[in-house]
Amino acid sequence: MNVKEFYAAIDGDYEGTLSRFLSEERVKRFALKFEQDPSFSQLCEALKNGDVGEAFRAAHTLKGVCQNLGFDSLYRISSEITEILRGGSLNVDQKMPALKTCYGTVMTALRALKED
């Protein structure tokens, strides 16, 4: 899977990201780094512990990283969760399955991208 195909697979913004990052090589390098980004697991951990402050921070970081990388659909869902958590509510159960599915799609696509 090449970079363009990867962005298509995850419903991301290939053109926009390329124009901001200036080279496809850089886009790919940073997209691959997303595998090591801890904010998703930090979010899950914080929700399990009922720590709304930490959950907000993790969701916010996830949102920011996705926005930078042009991972649009993951960005949208993490934004929605960020806004719920910002208000101090832990009531994100309805949104979390979608986030997990979307995150899974991105991780699968990343593995395919890496093999390219």
Place this chain on the structure above:
Amino acid sequence: MNKPTEKKKILIADDSQMNREILKDILQDNFAIAEACDGDEAISALASDKSISLVLLDINMPKVNGFEVLEEMNRTKLIEETPVIIISAENAPSFAERAFNLGVTDYISRPFDAHIVVRRVVNTLVLYGKQKRLMEAVQEQIFERQKNNSMMISILSHIVEFRNEESGPHIQHIRIITEFFLRALGALHPEYALSEEEITLIGTASSLHDIGKVSIPTEVLNKPGRLTPEEFAIMKTHSAIGASMLEKLPLYTDEPLVKTAYQICRWHHERYDGRGYPDGLKGDEIPMSAQVVALADVYDALTSERVYKAAYSHEKAVEMIKNGECGTFNPLLMEVLDKCADGLYEALHSTPDVESDLRKVAAEVLKRVLTDE
């Protein structure tokens, strides 16, 4: 100063490693990079590494957030010399507003464009560099002007004193003692606190306190024994004569320096109890500048050798003044003398660093000009 070839250093403060690496990747060709992964680290990096030229700051960070970093930079005044650009996913105008109120130079929203980040960083550094060089140049000009003023006045007062065989370093002493008393008074009683600029002005004007002596005949001026009442009457005219010389200047009579020098010339032999000359002013009718110079004059006369007396020690002189053996002074100045006598001795016996004092004044003038805008 940075060598032109040396890369300027940018601190990237962001809790996401990914975000830091993207920024680093964009910037590292042109800049040296330091990283902080929370607000705490950013604050300590800024405190320990003075080579940081610009900060890219995230708002939402664990422990200490970006706003708190900015508040700390305001406390330490670092914000005045180190530009900060916020890069945040927070797009609410209230966030940007608050950041600008805390002194940030620019606010970049995520997702950012690599070109734009580099451009804004470069622009900000160029502007700050220009401003810094301009400020240094202006400050240098102010310093040179102050230095020329101070040089002309010391030449002039030296000429006046040259006729007066007993003077020695009198003028310089008066200036040091005067400035010392004004600073110490302001420290003890903040309602009397003056700016460095005002203190230097009075110190400079104090050099002119005896200019009226040019019209006193040498036989009287340098008479080795006690003066007769007639001679003393002649001697006493020097304060009014000095003041009238200044008053009749063809130019500059409205200048603060000339006005202050006038007060000092005319009234540095007045006494707090009203028994001085030429006008018999009493208490607060005597301007503080003249009161301080009067005290400085007495102290310096006591601690200097004269044809008719040996020099008293610092301790003895302080004691005599406190006992009222040499006139009556403002109780506030007696309090300063009482509490700060050691400091006075030290001020007189350390090498005066006139240049550094003048630089302080130049910095103060510049700051005032900039905040008046």
